[in-house]
Amino acid sequence: xxxxxxxxxxxxxxxxxxxxxxxxxxxxxxxxxxxxxxxxxxxxxxxxxxxxxxxxxxxxxxxxxxxxxxxxxxxxxxxxxxxxxxxxxxxxxxxxxxxxxxxxxxxxxxxxxxxxxxxxxxxxxxxxxxxxxxxxxxxxxxxxxxxxxxxxxxxxxxxxxxxxxxxxxxxxxxxxxxxxxxxxxxxxxx
Amino acid sequence: xxxxxxxxxxxxxxxxxxxxxxxxxxxxxxxxxxxxxxxxxxxxxxxxxxxxxxxxxxxxxxxxxxxxxxxxxxxxxxxxxxxxxxxxxxxxxxxxxxxxxxxxxxxxxxxxxxxxxxxxxxxxxxxxxxxxxxxxxxxxxxxxxxxxxxxxxxxxxxxxxxxxxxxxxxxxxxxxxxxxxxxxxxxxxx
Amino acid sequence: xxxxxxxxxxxxxxxxxxxxxxxxxxxxxxxxxxxxxxxxxxxxxxxxxxxxxxxxxxxxxxxxxxxxxxxxxxxxxxxxxxxxxxxxxxxxxxxxxxxxxxxxxxxxxxxxxxxxxxxxxxxxxxxxxxxxxxxxxxxxxxxxxxxxxxxxxxxxxxxxxxxxxxxxxxxxxxxxxxxxxxxxxxxxxx
Amino acid sequence: xxxxxxxxxxxxxxxxxxxxxxxxxxxxxxxxxxxxxxxxxxxxxxxxxxxxxxxxxxxxxxxxxxxxxxxxxxxxxxxxxxxxxxxxxxxxxxxxxxxxxxxxxxxxxxxxxxxxxxxxxxxxxxxxxxxxxxxxxxxxxxxxxxxxxxxxxxxxxxxxxxxxxxxxxxxxxxxxxxxxxxxxxxxxxx
Numbered sequence: 001x002x003x004x005x006x007x008x009x010x011x012x013x014x015x016x017x018x019x020x021x022x023x024x025x026x027x028x029x030x031x032x033x034x035x036x037x038x039x040x041x042x043x044x045x046x047x048x049x050x051x052x053x054x055x056x057x058x059x060x061x062x063x064x065x066x067x068x069x070x071x072x073x074x075x076x077x078x079x080x081x082x083x084x085x086x087x088x089x090x091x092x093x094x095x096x097x098x099x100x101x102x103x104x105x106x107x108x109x110x111x112x113x114x115x116x117x118x119x120x121x122x123x124x125x126x127x128x129x130x131x132x133x134x135x136x137x138x139x140x141x142x143x144x145x146x147x148x149x150x151x152x153x154x155x156x157x158x159x160x161x162x163x164x165x166x167x168x169x170x171x172x173x174x175x176x177x178x179x180x181x182x183x184x185x186x187x188x189x190x
Numbered sequence: 191x192x193x194x195x196x197x198x199x200x201x202x203x204x205x206x207x208x209x210x211x212x213x214x215x216x217x218x219x220x221x222x223x224x225x226x227x228x229x230x231x232x233x234x235x236x237x238x239x240x241x242x243x244x245x246x247x248x249x250x251x252x253x254x255x256x257x258x259x260x261x262x263x264x265x266x267x268x269x270x271x272x273x274x275x276x277x278x279x280x281x282x283x284x285x286x287x288x289x290x291x292x293x294x295x296x297x298x299x300x301x302x303x304x305x306x307x308x309x310x311x312x313x314x315x316x317x318x319x320x321x322x323x324x325x326x327x328x329x330x331x332x333x334x335x336x337x338x339x340x341x342x343x344x345x346x347x348x349x350x351x352x353x354x355x356x357x358x359x360x361x362x363x364x365x366x367x368x369x370x371x372x373x374x375x376x377x378x379x380x
Numbered sequence: 381x382x383x384x385x386x387x388x389x390x391x392x393x394x395x396x397x398x399x400x401x402x403x404x405x406x407x408x409x410x411x412x413x414x415x416x417x418x419x420x421x422x423x424x425x426x427x428x429x430x431x432x433x434x435x436x437x438x439x440x441x442x443x444x445x446x447x448x449x450x451x452x453x454x455x456x457x458x459x460x461x462x463x464x465x466x467x468x469x470x471x472x473x474x475x476x477x478x479x480x481x482x483x484x485x486x487x488x489x490x491x492x493x494x495x496x497x498x499x500x501x502x503x504x505x506x507x508x509x510x511x512x513x514x515x516x517x518x519x520x521x522x523x524x525x526x527x528x529x530x531x532x533x534x535x536x537x538x539x540x541x542x543x544x545x546x547x548x549x550x551x552x553x554x555x556x557x558x559x560x561x562x563x564x565x566x567x568x569x570x
Numbered sequence: 571x572x573x574x575x576x577x578x579x580x581x582x583x584x585x586x587x588x589x590x591x592x593x594x595x596x597x598x599x600x601x602x603x604x605x606x607x608x609x610x611x612x613x614x615x616x617x618x619x620x621x622x623x624x625x626x627x628x629x630x631x632x633x634x635x636x637x638x639x640x641x642x643x644x645x646x647x648x649x650x651x652x653x654x655x656x657x658x659x660x661x662x663x664x665x666x667x668x669x670x671x672x673x674x675x676x677x678x679x680x681x682x683x684x685x686x687x688x689x690x691x692x693x694x695x696x697x698x699x700x701x702x703x704x705x706x707x708x709x710x711x712x713x714x715x716x717x718x719x720x721x722x723x724x725x726x727x728x729x730x731x732x733x734x735x736x737x738x739x740x741x742x743x744x745x746x747x748x749x750x751x752x753x754x755x756x757x758x759x760x
């Protein structure tokens with residue numbers, strides 16, 4: 001990055017270890033989603049199948065929120081996996097973008113918790129979407145940076161990068177509309 | 191999957207990374223089981239060996255549930271390990287099945303918690319069994335898909351696959367009966 | 381184990397993946413120790429350095445318990461590391477012993493929590509020691525089994541195994557005395 | 571370390587496994603930061619965007635504390651990564667220093683929680699700084715020990731080590747002043 005003389009202690013990240021950290025954080029974020037699921041408490045007859053069954057069914061939205069968040073994080077992980085395999089080296093900028101990606105990925109369990117607690121509040125949905133938006137912005141930055149710093153390997157052509165970037169920008173615009181809709185239109189509609 | 195032209199950014203999962211994610215999620219699910227174990231609280235003489243001992247013994251079912259869930263998750267992990275070693279490649283369908291497997295594996299700590307809290311309620315047991323059932327259905331789908339997509343390596347013969355599939359289907363049928371028994375017969379028996 | 385014909389789906393664990401699971405569970409057990417540390421709550425002046433400082437110092441035993449448990453788990457991990465490096469293969473019995481080891485290693489955070497909550501209760505100390513004892517019994521079983529099944533690599537002589545086994549048995553006997561002392565002598569002494 | 575005859579069971583840590591444990595603990599510490607984030611509870615109209623939005627904004631310091639702690643842990647991890655890549659072997663002393671580093675790294679989530687709860691209390695800030703200080707002392711010990719035990723690889727010159735050591739000592743002195751300022755000057759200033 002700077003022109004000062006080269007030291008062996010210049011930041012130097014192995015692609016493998018960044019992969020470990022990334023996979024580790026995703027594995028944990030996906031698993032702690034389940035910590036948010038609360039046990040039914042207000043049960044009169046502790047042995048009643050009907051009561052416990054209904055108490056669990058009553059919280060079906062929380063369970064759905066668990067499964068959806070799990071699938072979203074899996075999707076993030078699979079997308080990153082595909083992209084990461086094409087990186088020939090990890091520059092400092094790419095490293096910094098990964099910290100950004102991980103901040104937001106690790107934040108998803110909080111969003112899932114918030115949405116599970118306030119499922120009818122558009123703000124909870126907007127927080128979730130904003131987190132996904134921040135993550136997707138990181139992905140876009142990753143693509144643009146890797147392209148500029150020529151960090152993609154030889155199998156990736158300029159056309160591939162352009163197509164991927166365009167798809168991502170389209171998703172980002174869609175997300176912005178969804179967030180604005182939830183924050184400004186939804187409260188008025190009710 | 192589709193016939194459109196090949197891009198370097200087509201979903202492409204390394205067998206190693208999926209393994210990391212899988213092992214990571216299992217390691218976490220197994221370890222957070224212990225977070226469910228509650229400390230004894232209603233102790234009058236904080237220094238009394240008898241009282242603390244009895245308070246802990248009183249919750250022996252929770253501890254047993256911890257050990258059983260740990261062993262069940264280990265069993266899932268060992269079974270998957272053996273199967274996974276025979277996969278020559280990870281197709282998109284196999285990847286999707288892995289997300290399914292992980293959703294249910296990560297859900298086991300909740301089931302363990304539920305069963306530890308309502309040990310005498312057949313519904314809690316049915317929820318646990320249903321989760322194991324959903325996981326096992328995923329395993330069956332994995333075997334059938336890997337066989338159809340010719341993703342098993344050369345050491346696996348059609349006879350091996352058939353035998354494994356038959357064993358799994360038999361377990362699934364047994365599980366269905368156990369679930370039905372817990373939901374419909376048990377409440378009547380009492 | 382049985383004499384039936386060989387199948388590609390016989391349990392077959394890669395040494396690497398068992399290592400991942402082991403390291404993963406240890407990493408998590410060591411990190412969730414910190415989840416047990418409670419924040420000081422009864423503070424009148426939220427901005428007072430003295431009050432917060434004293435509230436934290438008041439819980440020094442909990443912090444000490446955190447550090448000691450962390451170091452104990454590190455010790456377990458280092459010991460296993462050294463032993464594991466000498467295993468040439470993972471038999472089914474060795475795999476089963478690893479599940480045993482992991483059950484008790486993952487249980488240490490609960491013990492740490494219990495001891496931090498009831499530091500003056502010999503029963504809490506006995507529970508902790510019993511968990512370490514159960515882990516050490518697993519280590520002894522691992523050494524004896526690996527020796528009998530000739531799973532150690534060529535650098536390990538019969539003399540090395542005998543010496544290691546003797547040291548471990550001595551520790552186990554010491555632990556038994558400590559546990560008995562805590563359960564039977566300590567309550568009488570007071 | 572000692573002069574007694576060599577045994578195959580002398581402590582012998584693979585560089586890879588220590589790396590796994592380190593990365594695992596960092597991944598978990600970074601992810602459980604989010605467990606500290608509490609959901610807003612005192613909301614009258616559960617469906618009000620304004621109320622939930624304001625409740626979340628009210629806790630902006632907790633969210634900032636989450637992001638800062640995440641970035642600090644990332645910084646620690648990146649720094650260690652760079653250093654670790656230059657180690658040719660893991661001696662017993664280097665292993666012991668790693669346990670020290672991990673104790674303090676895993677303690678950061680507690681510090682983040684404390685600071686998020688008492689943001690205006692200089693003692694909370696001092697605890698956070700002291701933990702970072704303890705970690706940095708470990709880094710200094712790592713550099714000095716690796717240098718003395720000739721554990722750095724051939725690309726590292728004496729000049730590189732001296733420069734790194736000097737930079738670290740300067741940071742440590744700065745930290746001491748900041749801690750003293752928070753503990754002794756800040757309470758007087760108010």
